[in-house]
Amino acid sequence: xxxxxxxxxxxxxxxxxxxxxxxxxxxxxxxxxxxxxxxxxxxxxxxxxxxxxxxxxxxxxxxxxxxxxxxxxxxxxxxxxxxxxxxxxxxxxxxxxxxxxxxxxxxxxxxxxxxxxxxxxxxxxxxxxxxxxxxxxxxxxxxxxxxxxxxxxxxxxxxxxxxxxxxxxxxxxxxxxxxxxxxxxxxxxxxxxxxxxxxxxxxxxxxxxxxxxxxxxxxxxxxxxxxxxxxxxxxxxxxxxxxxxxxxxxxxxxxxxxxxxxxxx
Amino acid sequence: xxxxxxxxxxxxxxxxxxxxxxxxxxxxxxxxxxxxxxxxxxxxxxxxxxxxxxxxxxxxxxxxxxxxxxxxxxxxxxxxxxxxxxxxxxxxxxxxxxxxxxxxxxxxxxxxxxxxxxxxxxxxxxxxxxxxxxxxxxxxxxxxxxxxxxxxxxxxxxxxxxxxxxxxxxxxxxxxxxxxxxxxxxxxxxxxxxxxxxxxxxxxxxxxxxxxxxxxxxxxxxxxxxxxxxxxxxxxxxxxxxxxxxxxxxxxxxxxxxxxxxxxx
Numbered sequence: 325x326x327x328x329x330x331x332x333x334x335x336x337x338x339x340x341x342x343x344x345x346x347x348x349x350x351x352x353x354x355x356x357x358x359x360x361x362x363x364x365x366x367x368x369x370x371x372x373x374x375x376x377x378x379x380x381x382x383x384x385x386x387x388x389x390x391x392x393x394x395x396x397x398x399x400x401x402x403x404x405x406x407x408x409x410x411x412x413x414x415x416x417x418x419x420x421x422x423x424x425x426x427x428x429x430x431x432x433x434x435x436x437x438x439x440x441x442x443x444x445x446x447x448x449x450x451x452x453x454x455x456x457x458x459x460x461x462x463x464x465x466x467x468x469x470x471x472x473x474x475x476x477x478x479x480x481x482x483x484x485x486x487x488x489x490x491x492x493x494x495x496x497x498x499x500x501x502x503x504x505x506x507x508x509x510x511x512x513x514x515x516x517x518x519x520x521x522x523x524x525x526x527x528x529x530x531x532x533x534x535x536x537x538x539x540x541x542x543x544x545x546x547x548x549x550x551x552x553x554x555x556x557x558x559x560x561x562x563x564x565x566x567x568x569x570x571x572x573x574x575x576x577x578x579x580x581x582x583x584x585x586x587x588x589x
Numbered sequence: 590x591x592x593x594x595x596x597x598x599x600x601x602x603x604x605x606x607x608x609x610x611x612x613x614x615x616x617x618x619x620x621x622x623x624x625x626x627x628x629x630x631x632x633x634x635x636x637x638x639x640x641x642x643x644x645x646x647x648x649x650x651x652x653x654x655x656x657x658x659x660x661x662x663x664x665x666x667x668x669x670x671x672x673x674x675x676x677x678x679x680x681x682x683x684x685x686x687x688x689x690x691x692x693x694x695x696x697x698x699x700x701x702x703x704x705x706x707x708x709x710x711x712x713x714x715x716x717x718x719x720x721x722x723x724x725x726x727x728x729x730x731x732x733x734x735x736x737x738x739x740x741x742x743x744x745x746x747x748x749x750x751x752x753x754x755x756x757x758x759x760x761x762x763x764x765x766x767x768x769x770x771x772x773x774x775x776x777x778x779x780x781x782x783x784x785x786x787x788x789x790x791x792x793x794x795x796x797x798x799x800x801x802x803x804x805x806x807x808x809x810x811x812x813x814x815x816x817x818x819x820x821x822x823x824x825x826x827x828x829x830x831x832x833x834x835x836x837x838x839x840x841x842x843x844x845x846x847x848x849x850x851x852x853x854x
Contacts, residue, residue, distance in 0.1 A: 335803060337625040339616025340820070343608060346630075351604025360602040361637070363630035365611075372626070379644070396782035397804055398789035432813050433780075440785035459806060460782075479806060515698075517661035517725075520705035524663035538600060539662055541724060541744060548697050555605070 325358040328385040332392040357502030373405030392478030394461040396440040407448040420445035420453035501561040509554040514586035522580040590623040593650040597657040622767030638670030657743030659726040672713040685710035685718035766826040774819040779851035787845040
């Protein structure tokens with residue numbers, strides 16, 4: 325279940341807003357057993373958006389999730405960008421208008437049927453609006469050859485609500501049974517370079533997607549003693565096998581650390 | 590001064606680590622007057638890295654900054670990826686070895702000349718190592734046709750130190766005089782849809798790179814009253830002009846808000 329994330333917004337490229345949406349999505353997808361292969365961030369520019377969508381579709385992920393650019397303002401261009409790639413027009417969608425009306429009614433909020441307001445209900449021809457249970461602009465689902473495209477709002481609470489209701493169940497269904505077990509080590513007295521050969525051996529002798537094994541330097545303890553963090557994740561469809569693999573690798577790591585004169589804290 | 594950022598690391602795609610590096614870099618670059626056109630995140634996979642580097646070079650940014658993948662472990666593949674795109678080999682670099690030795694001596698840290706340790710001094714043939722004043726692995730500078738490639742470590746303190754010393758001065762020099770002034774409004778009683786036509790008019794009547802104008806919905810105040818945030822940035826080389834433009838747009842926004850029955854808090 326290969327998934328790509330496309331984050332759209334000038335504020336992300338100007339360092340104004342931290343891309344917590346992509347981080348949250350990536351964690352949710354990983355926890356469900358999906359694999360995020362790429363995260364791309366582009367500006368609120370029609371050609372940048374359409375280029376990024378086109379490139380992503382060429383890599384044929386199962387799902388492409390976009391965030392941002394669904395609102396009522398001049399710089400909300402995500403759906404125009406998607407439509408451009410698919411050779412479609414954006415059209416006013418009756419279902420989307422109804423969703424918008426309901427969302428305003430739910431919040432007891434006035435609106436006028438202005439061009440800007442109706443813009444939030446203009447979606448690529450033949451695509452499906454998705455109710456936004458928190459804010460205004462509906463999400464959109466679209467099928468492009470092999471890839472399902474989901475366009476989510478950029479406001480985190482809205483993005484999360486739409487993702488949890490409409491996309492996460494689809495990922496879980498696609499992945500099937502999935503178990504993930506994790507061990508984190510804090511090690512003293514070994515550097516990444518010292519641990520490198522053991523890690524390479526461990527990774528080389530396990531299926532690629534079954535484990536995640538990574539070291540991170542953590543500076544120094546009492547000046548001269550290096551510290552590193554080791555994160556080990558075992559994952560798969562069979563809980564017994566996942567646990568067994570985790571235990572086996574953990575034993576190898578613990579032995580290796582001792583041999584190198586380091587210790588686990 | 591168009592710049593791209595390529596963040597490399599499985600931990601970013603698995604939602605384990607928040608990509609604060611890209612956020613920090615983007616803010617630093619924007620504050621210096623540079624423009625980040627795209628941020629890409631890929632895994633520690635040779636083909637993913639080289640594909641992303643190749644795609645970035647094809648877009649011809651002035652600078653491509655990569656972060657991560659410079660260490661001693663099996664999954665540190667950034668330089669191999671860059672070399673692959675440029676048709677080069679990675680080779681042991683004497684200057685990089687000296688930098689590594691100094692970095693260990695500085696921290697009073699022991700090392701052995703193992704393959705893993707020396708891996709941190711293997712850089713693409715003809716590229717330039719950059720001293721890492723905080724950690725181990727040197728950064729790397731490489732020229733690729735029109736684009737300067739800078740490969741920075743993934744550890745934030747190391748990444749920041751190398752960027753500030755070696756890349757930021759280059760961006761500032763390339764951009765020249767640069768001034769940025771900002772106003773943030775918190776508005777009540779107007780929605781994004783209500784403000785949209787005014788924003789479009791303002792943006793349409795100013796040079797594209799000279800202003801940044803964006804609204805963000807902020808939920809509701811006392812139930813029925815919508816709140817939005819408006820961020821207005823004016824930027825350019827002439828301080829007087831930057832201030833004048835900011836003032837003019839601010840006046841327009843304030844009038845517009847009043848006309849729509851909203852107020853500034």
